[in-house]
Amino acid sequence: MNDSGTATSRVIGVRHHRREVCVTVAVWTAAMSVIGLLIWILTDIAVRGLAEIDFGFLISDMQNAGREGGIGPIILSTGLILLVCLVVSIPLSFGTAIALTERIGQETGFACNVRRSLDVLAGVPSIVFGLFGNAFFAITLGLGYSILSGGLTLACMVLPILIRTSEQALRAVPAEYQYAAAALGMKRTTILFRVVLPVAMPALAAGVVLSIGRALAETAALLFTSGYVARSPESLLDSGRSLSVHIYDLAMNVPGGGARAYATACVLVALLLMINLATAFLLRMTGVRHRSTTGGTC
């Protein structure tokens, strides 16, 4: 090492050091500010929300446009909407996922088209689901503003994510199991129901839980399908207000509804946190690392 070389390398070293420090500071600042904002939102919801919540709030009827009383009927409506959504979307999704994973290896043209169409479905804006649900379920099928309309609209909405997670769950079952079962002369149907589905069950359940989360979070698609009515629904053809719609209504349309909006938001976020934990737990059981987005490879 000669002297001038050392001097140059020291100058470069200083310049490099300065750049490293700048980039490090920038990256840490960005990451921490994102987390900081998230924590800000969550504590804001928790602090203002928890002040309003007691057991009575969760079960009693709503009074004075929501400024007083509870959210009992709204929790009931939300539950019913989710139920309708799941009853329709689970069989559709599991069936589609089985069809998509039917062939190991070579992707068929059919599967490729189904996937592409699901990619588009995953991107459809929620307000467009609202328009569609209103035109198709509420008006054309004559279901009106009802829990049934809302649930069916949400079923269409969660379909892509539920299919994707189910497909991942089925694919995660080691192919050796299937070969072994096939080598024993078992039929495909038997292999599916006796070998594949039991192994994939926790991951399938995780997908369902994740979809419940998506459905719970949805508002825009429900405004014009399940409607605003805050009474306890007597049948699936009654209109029912979901938690998310209730938050919107209290925050925007009811002067002085802010406190109760926070309380409802707190309940909703708590439910979603539980769902998040449940998904993580179910996935840990299977060892599947879940990174859901849209898209596949065709």
Add this chain to the structure above:
Amino acid sequence: MLIATENLSVSYNGRTVLRDATIEAKPGEILALVGPSGCGKSSFLAAINRLTEIIPGASVRGRIRFDGRELETVFPSSVDLRRHVGMIFQQPNPFAMSIRRNLELPLREHGIRDSGELRRIAESALRDVGLWDEVSDRLEQSALELSGGQQQRLCIARALALKPQVLLMDEPCSSLDPLSAERVEQLIDSMRGQYTVLIVTHNLAQARRLSDQVAVFWTQDGVGRIVEQGETEAVFNAPSNPIVASYLSGRKG
């Protein structure tokens, strides 16, 4: 001694994979590190140029001397260290960029901005590895379009362009076809006297052909250690350790 280690140990997440490795390499000498898989040879190399820093969970103990002084004091910055101690990997790993850019990017990073000088250094590095005649008319093509052997020679050229004093090579020939492997071996042979080379290899015949010194690594009680070292011919002709004797004669490992 240009580079020497003293009781170097490497562990990953608390599990020791290499213990108390002590070696010495003179300037311009080729030192071969041989032994079965998984006995810490690659970890040993990674510890020398502090590549262990970017391996999660890795920690290193022991001393490394460079030219008789502590490596830490000679090169406090890892960036500086790696400029003077180059490394070649088992799989050729050119960047997904043009051939020229592969050579120039590290040089720019080390402060060479003048395009004439960049060009000159790149050309001489390519000549050094015998790649110039093969690629001089397509320097703007992606390096990934080269054959495996050419890619590996490009990687060596890329390392040589930085004028390192030491080159660490982790099985540089093992992923190449026999002809390319032979070319790379000749290239390493031609570097004797100019660079100090520490080369990990599974090919005992290659180690015997190439190296001046050899260190035999072996796993004992689940931990890698150096069980024998010395002049290559001496070790191959009359190993003192019975395990080494049977390994070198092809009966073990």
Add this chain to the structure above:
Amino acid sequence: MRSDRSLTIVTRTLAAISAAIVLLIIGFLLREAAPALRQLGLSRFFTDESWHPLSSQFNLTPMIVATLVTSAGAILIAAPLGIASAVFVNFYAPHRLAVWHRRLIELLAGIPSVVFGLWGLMVLAPIVATFGGSGQNLFTATIVLGLMVLPTVALLSDAAIAALPRPWIQGAAALGMGRSAIIGWVVLPGARRGIGSGIMLALTRAFGETMAVLMLAGNIVEMPSSLLSPGRTLNANIALELGYATAGHRSVLFVSGLMLMLVVSCIVLLISHRRGHQA
């Protein structure tokens, strides 16, 4: 093997139904939008005096501009923060912190838009209001929208970076390149496809978002003159007016829905096309 064949038939039918839903949606949007398209044509949505649906004035331009401005602004916020966050978990954060950071970003992705809207309305809008106005304007909406689509950029960039071959990074480090140089020259260029997909997907989310913007943007139909002026996006307009719209007005709302659907579908198909090429 009869049961095998019926299994194939049943599952394929279900798959066909799932795939057909998107066609059903497009079909219904077209059917409902058709009267407006036939009677008004396309140009009147851009040339009419204003948006006064009750007196048959159907200029959508201010709302299209508001949609574009908020979405583009959201991407300008989400892209750098999201990429930085992905770089952070892969290269800067200690292992434990990286695990937590990923978890929190996933949690952020799961927060309902109406909750973002509530927070924006109660916390952020009063802060923005100190710069004048009510605080319900395009600026507030854009910030919250950016925060909402950030996880999409962060998670996809993270996946793209994590999928890069380790030897590239080790090779760059072994050549004495510093951490920031490795990221700038090797990692980000190598992961640019994945990061690009993440940004485009985030853009579709931003175009598609209704609630937060509806609660924060102020909802006045006018050509935005600055970021601090209130505005109404296409989505918000549908949410506000579908409840009472009839006949021609309703049909125009479906036209705007169709526009959103087409833009978003084109971006999604572009992403999946790019991905297909890559595979």
